[in-house]
Amino acid sequence: MNLNIKSAQLRTYDAIVIGSGISGGWAAKELCEKGxxxxxxERGRNVEHIKDYATTFKTPWEFxxxxxxxxxxxxxxxIQSAxxxxxxxxxxxxxxxxxxIQEKPFHWIRGYQVGGRSxxxxxxxxxxxxxxxxxxxxDGHGVDWPIRYKDIAPWYTYVEQFAGISGQPEGLAQLPDGDFLPPMEMNILEKHFRERVKQRFDGRCVTIGRVANLTRGWRGRTPCQYRNLCSRGCPYGGYFSSNAATLPAAAATGNMTLRPFSIVSEILYDKEKGRASGVRVIDAETKEVIDFYAKIIFLNASTIGSAFVLLHSTSDAFPxxxxxxxxxxxxHLMDHHFKVGAMGDYQGLDDWYYEGRRPTGIYIPRFRNLGDAASKRDYLRGFGYQGYGEREGWMYTGLTEDGFGKSFKDKLLRPGKWTFWLGAWGETLPYADNRVTLDTTQRDQWGLPLARVAFSIRDNEKAMRRDMQHSAAEMLEESGFSNVTGFDYNYVGGECVHEMGTARMGRDPKTSVLNGNNQLHAVKNVFITDGSCMTSSACQNPSLTYMALTARACDFAVGELKKGNL
Known part of the structure; x- marks a missing residue:
């Protein structure tokens, strides 16, 4: 990469994208493909697809x-080691x-590299x-979303058709079906659980997890190999990441310049034009300060990072x-509260097993507070479950039982009992005092103020958690499981790594930060499409929504740019 930092002309682009994670990668692809x-x-190091997945083929004994x-x-x-x-x-x-700074406990999980947490x-x-x-x-909590499902539905389809999402259509209003690749298969115990829940509980559905792992070759990427080592980086491109999918697509256009080790300290604002003019970068290695300029800016630094950039971008116009x-x-910082549910054992099906290490489990969509009397409970919103059935292996018995010789080794090779784990993910309401601020005295190694984070769940979430645990145990018991045990592992904010909501969308500039096109109300050429834009958290994993909102906002931004409105 060659940049002449002395020439403003060579530091001027049509667009700047801050961040290269899930939403930043999508912004890069869409903007580059539109010319x-x-x-x-990217504030962290470069990571090249395949080449920089150093541990992807390592076996346990090689560590x-x-x-x-x-x-x-x-x-x-x-924090990170969790x-x-x-x-x-x-x-x-x-x-x-x-x-x-954790003003109130909040675990901020981060990955500073090209591709980010994708x-x-x-x-x-x-x-x-x-x-x-x-x-x-x-229900009057938070402000009204400026969009509805019909506005984003075609964009969900658009990103699914590129990313590759495997799943099973179920026809549920509360969890719309997508444009799916063939689903992964449940094992025999999960299928049993699905049928028993269907028989015993009206309105509850057990389905295979809808997951961004390919079940067939897709857009030059290879199907998932069922290794379940995704977080090491997949050399096959078997799951969706910026590195395997969107950034290569952006690079293929010839329109992308990627600059790692670039910490964005602020967005520059031109008061006379009433527009952002560019961004100020601190080189992470040399600490040199460099300004870059563009007509439009997409801020995709993740929820806390994007809030930081906005708060640090002070001027006479925006003190x-x-x-x-x-x-x-x-x-209005939000996360999904989880680490609550139940587990149990199953007697039978001893002549059944499964193969491979499937990278997803089962999913039970929300069945509470759907608008009918039967599903209504004494708290607002709802939750969904993720879970899996499995047979115990040698790790469960071989490390705890005495033995030696051939009979002991044979025992280790035989699968153990069937078990089932069921955990809930719940919606957190938007509370104004769950927030990110900048500390006025403490600074990091680049001279930037430290972020302060305050977050807690309230009575609504605590009431929901009781139901999350009880309902999980109830479904397992009604499905014939024994030794059913509920659990609640004292969730701390941020542990779900679904943080969102610090620059919410809304209809009114007085009560929101962004409009219905993810456009900053007060600065029309700045767009934010990462988790910070979320107006409420729902209970579903949010990344697919970030992708769809990003593609939608890029289409709008380029259209406005061509019209001369930006």
Whole structure:
């Protein structure tokens, strides 16, 4: 990469994209394919597809610690080590190198590299419905979404047809079907559970997880190999990531310039023109400050990162941060609360097994508060379940039971009992004091203020959690499981890695940051399509919605640019 930083002309592009994760990669692809010379800025190192997946083929015995974390990892990375292991540690930041302040407990999981967390995400891909888009208006929590399902439905289809989402159509209003590749197959116990739940519980559906893993060759990428080592980077392109899919598509146009090690400190604002003129970058390695310029800017630095950039982009016109005329930037931080559910054992089906390591489990869509009396409960919104059935292997018995010789080794080769795990993911309401701010005194190694994060769940979520645990246990018991045990592992905000909501969309500039096209109300050539744009959290995994909103906003932005409105 050659950049002449002395020439403003050579530092001027049609578009700048800040961030290269799931939404940033989509912005890069869409803008480049529409003919815009686009600069993609990534604060971390470069990661090239296949070449930089250093651990992808390693076996456990090739790691120094058999793939597990050490006491040193836990001590030095108390936040990130909850998510990483020895095989993917290099795709997560070091806590000490990237500090932030937990005003209230919040685990900020980060991956600073080209591709961001698209390399390590869980790949569960679900559409939101009008049950979600209308929820704020219906119950008065938060502001009304400026869009409805009909506005985003064609864009869901558009991104599914490129990303490749495998799944089973179910015809549910609360979880719209997508444009699916063939579904992965449930194992025999999961099929049993599906049928028993269908028989015993009206309105509950057990389906295979809808996941961004390919079940057949797709757009030059190879089908999933059922290794379930996705978070190490997939050399086959068997799951969707920026590195395997969108960034190569952007690069193929010849219109993308990718610049890693580029920390965006602020968006530059031209008061006379009433537009953003570009961005200010700190080189992560040299700490040199460089300005880049563009006609439109897509801010996709992730929820907390994007709030940080806006809050730090102060000027005479925006003393509280770019577009922050109403003190809403950074507020209404949301996550999905989880780590609650039930597990149980199943007696029988001993002559059945399965093969491979399928990279998804089962999913039970929301069945609470759907608008009818039967599903209504004493809390707002709802939750869905993810889970799986499996047979215990040698790790469950061989490490805890005594033995030696041929009979003991034969025992280790025989599968153990069937077990089932069922965990819930619940919606968190938007609360104004769940927020991100900038600290006024503490700074990082680049001289930037530290982010302060305050987050907590409230009575509504706590009431929901009781139902999440009870309903999971109830379904397992009614399906013939024994030793059913409920669990609640004291969720801490951020642990789900579904943070969203700090620059929400809305209809009124007085009560929201972005309009229905993800356009900053106060600065029309700045668009934000990562998780920060979310007006409510729903209970579904959100990344597919970020993809669809990004493609939609890019189409709008380029159209406005051609009309001369930007």
């Amino acid at each position: 815009l010379k686009t600069l993609v800025l 120094q610690h058999a793939g597990f974390n050490t006491e040193k990892d836990l001590a030095e990375d108390p 998510e990483y292991n020895e095989g993917n540690k290099h795709f997560f930041v070091r806590d000490k190198a990237h500090p932030y 390399l390590t995400w869980g790949r569960q891909s679900y559409r939101l419905s009008d049950l979600d888009f209308e929820a704020n208006q219906q 509280q941060g770019l577009g922050n005329t109403n003190d809403l930037v950074g507020r």
